[in-house]
Amino acid sequence: MARIKPQALLQQSKKKKGPARMSLTTIILFSLIVVLIVFFLFSTYRHWTHRSRLQSGNGLFISEGENEFGDPKKSDVPGYAVLNTSKGHIAVELYKESSPEVVDEFIDLCQKGHFNGMPFNHVIKHTLIQAGKNQEFGASEDWTSRGKHYSQLDSSLKHEAFMLGTSKGKRDNKGFELFITTAPIPNLNEKVIVFGRVIKGEDVVQEIEEVDTDENYEPKSSIGIINVSLRQKI
Template sequence: MTIRNSFRLAILPLIFLASCGESPKEKQKSTVKAEVKKDSVQIDSSEIEKEKEFVLTEENAIDFFFEYQKDLKVDKVKITTRFGSFTVQLFDNVPYHKANFIYLTRKGYFNDTQFHRVVKNFIIQGGNSDDRKTGKKRSEIGRYLLPPDTRKGHKHHRGVISMPSSEIDNPHMLASPYEFFIVVTKPGSYHLDGEFTPFGKVIEGMDVVDKINSVKIGEGDWPSQNIYIQKAEVIE
């Protein structure tokens, strides 16, 4: 037997074994998984830039929402709880707060947060939670505050949605963008005017807001049974 024929006989089993391995599809799947997990250098640098998650900060939030609100054609958000749904319409002349609320809704932030504070005949407050998922979502979206916008003529009438100020090192009463409260008081809670920013009003489902306001509460105005926002959705 020649050296050439010996070489052919030796390599045939290797070819057979290779053909019995992963199919092309399986190879492709494992390659994709590796790239996703490890940020493979095979991905074009321009694609990497596109896939980077944008994070809001104190430095870029105002500029971002200024641009974001320019193309907004929507102004309504529907919030669903186990008590039912209600719809809020956002004010056009409070652009940063309106844009912020639409943006967070589209990002899915409010889903699975709670109405964590209920003060009888005064307000219900939502956007927070007692689980780690909420903190994780906040860190992924970014850490920032919004300037108050209290001079647009909006008052804290019953049904108005407004934004509380942050309690952390905040002498200028900057607004906490992840939370909101809805006034339940009849006809309103006007002592809040000038301190907080009204940015919309409930136009449908105020009876649901009243049901939430009537639940049994425990320490710190936290409802005795959690009231989750099952879904918040922009009405396109």
């Protein structure tokens, strides 16, 4: 039998033990698997992030510009609103049954962004705070005397503190102002249509009430509503 030379055996051993090259099909398949894994992880992250935001939305506040409601005809009329002010959030319950027309107008203006950036232009301690773009306020002395007279009375009167209202009379979109009382005012209906009440954020209302004002009850520093969000539940 012919002997195989050692050099030939070494070459054959190298050929057998050498690593096999990956085919182009294997590389493409591996790449697709990696892409699918990355996509799955990204989708999972987005899902849990979105769910976390929805769960946090079940609390009191909604982030700026967020609104749960599109067309009001396709959903129930919101029963609450959250005023995001430069001092904090004020949650109000809307009186849909007793003041339906005013509430509908208020909701429509909220969806149009009417109250975004609206300043608190009049603040009377122990009486009310007013947000609006109209500088006319009427007889400030009348409001002041009412506040002094009723500030010490029991809060079970017809119109207690922290009521939400707007001025009476014909209003256009620019004339819809907001009043929040800071003391009981029994004859409030003479000047204001009450269409809601503050249920959370009374401390924010009181903080706004304490700002420094000039002789015309206008705040010396800028303070106002950033935006308003509508809610069905609080």
